[in-house]
Amino acid sequence: KGLRIGMIPGDGIGKVVIPAAQRVLETVKGIPKPSFVTLPAGFEHFQATGTALPPDTISTLKNECNAAMFGAVSSPSHKVEGYSSPIVRLRKELDLYANIRPVMSVPGGQGRQIDMTIVRENTECLYIKSETIEDTPDGKVAIARRQISERASRRIGEMAFEVALASAAVRARLPEDQRIWKGPPKVTIVHKSNVLSVTDGLFRETVRSVKETGEGIERYKDVQLEEGIVDSLVYKLFREPEKLSTLVCPNLYGDIVSDGAAALVGSLGLVPSVNAGDSFIMGEPVHGSAPDIADRTPAIANPIAAIRSAALMLEYMGFPEPALAIYRAVNDVLLQGEHLTPDLGGTASTDQVVEAVLKGL
């Protein structure tokens, strides 16, 4: 099928940043010429049609595409019958079991120098959305089920160790002054097993066993293993982020920790992610639909998170060189500081940032 990429802008600024990422993918050298198909999903689509994620969007992704880019979805400000988040559903439908979120400062830039990657389990935990509610004499009582399985914990654990090794390999090729993380590869398991001894206990033991049993003993012998209880991990994230490298988290902790980490590098508008499965990759900026700025003309949404997500998508599809070219072009724009959107204290429009990145490619 060549390189065919599903583009799902979704809501709000998703409709601005996904076309921006597309321009970069059209320009970057070293990949087969991509073709794109724009696919609907989102809360606005739900309001217009009654469906947040049309079956056609899913089947086109499954049958025609090798990868996708997802923009953002709006969260309704009140309960809306029948609506359910399309991104959560897509992750499940395509079995994109790992959400990989690198949070990295620009080497040599201002502020704290941070280089961490959050490897978030992407299919279970409270995201199975198995909830019930009943009326009791004491009022309503609602229950949600949180699932942690050995299978999902093992594969996310393996992914985390692989990410730690791969990042170490990338760093080894960088000149000294471009390396932010200087220690050995390290994986930190994030959990709350002092309260959730069964579910988070299973997560923790299973991820541990990836390194401590079977082939992992040899393969991951140079990867350090640490743990952090989620509350004190968040404390550490803000006090000593330089000490964190690869974090592996159950779904919800990963969601929270990655927004916290994004705050450290100046803006959510900078942080990319991929949703990765064994045979499909979907790039997705970590930011949301930003309704407060979504309607501005000219658009001022920061396209960098989406552009970096496109690069990350290429990287995970097996095109490391074009990905690196995009990272470099983005870092140059950030270091140079002339074309920054308002979230970074600048006055540039989305388009001006995209043009600047394209020039650097």
Added chain:
Amino acid sequence: KGLRIGMIPGDGIGKVVIPAAQRVLETVKGIPKPSFVTLPAGFEHFQATGTALPPDTISTLKNECNAAMFGAVSSPSHKVEGYSSPIVRLRKELDLYANIRPVMSVPGGQGRQIDMTIVRENTECLYIKSETIEDTPDGKVAIARRQISERASRRIGEMAFEVALASAAVRARLPEDQRIWKGPPKVTIVHKSNVLSVTDGLFRETVRSVKETGEGIERYKDVQLEEGIVDSLVYKLFREPEKLSTLVCPNLYGDIVSDGAAALVGSLGLVPSVNAGDSFIMGEPVHGSAPDIADRTPAIANPIAAIRSAALMLEYMGFPEPALAIYRAVNDVLLQGEHLTPDLGGTASTDQVVEAVLKGL
């Protein structure tokens, strides 16, 4: 029963900071002369006796005490059969349904000026610890149940609005330059109802209804109401903490958010809390047992979180003036900067800090 206070040092530095708080309670003026009873609990007690929370500790608290101070518990670094956190259990046994955590900068001090209070639901959410695990052909699958009830959500919502009003009343009596939060009272509901539409939907709607129905309409008419989705709330916590005032959270989000907030004021060693029920108050520093420094001689644990927790306990027992005297003495020590423990960059011992606070009383 006079003023009888149960002292539960627990593990690690709990054994240092609880006696420190006791000395302050013995010295402060304006309360009936207190008597103290030291009660065992904790992981070390479990290792020694097989019980983390002896029934005697519970019954002494219930039958003899009007209030308590709890230090900290260690979390085992691996699964320990039969062990369960005594603090979680105590909160439930005594129906201490609200965990109130003010995170405040010293007025006029260095760094960001922050004045927020986290009002954390303290009895349910994933803390009901209802977990199961089973073997399947695909490996182990564990399930935890997360409970959100209308009753618990309503009473924590009411507590949050009352805290917002009470804080506004305290601020109104302060000189202008001592007021950090300058806006109207405000409550922010923290939730994740874009994924957990039933459980967090119930939490959100119920807390909303506290202000929007019945007596709340009149009573809370001057309290603003906002919402934040927990991941973006954590982002905001680090980007714009000056915009947050009273946060009301389901149990686990409150746990995570309060550690994050503590990072903003320089050290977990500064942040107090009370566990409050309708007829019992238990002060508890937000920090943990800090095994890394627990055995130092002289002790160097920061006693301020525990001392402030004692003050907060007095405040919630109806002794606002002595509480204020303690807050002032602590703030003076911090502003003056001569007696600071290592977590704050100083070289003072626990005792030196306590002496300095006592001098200011």
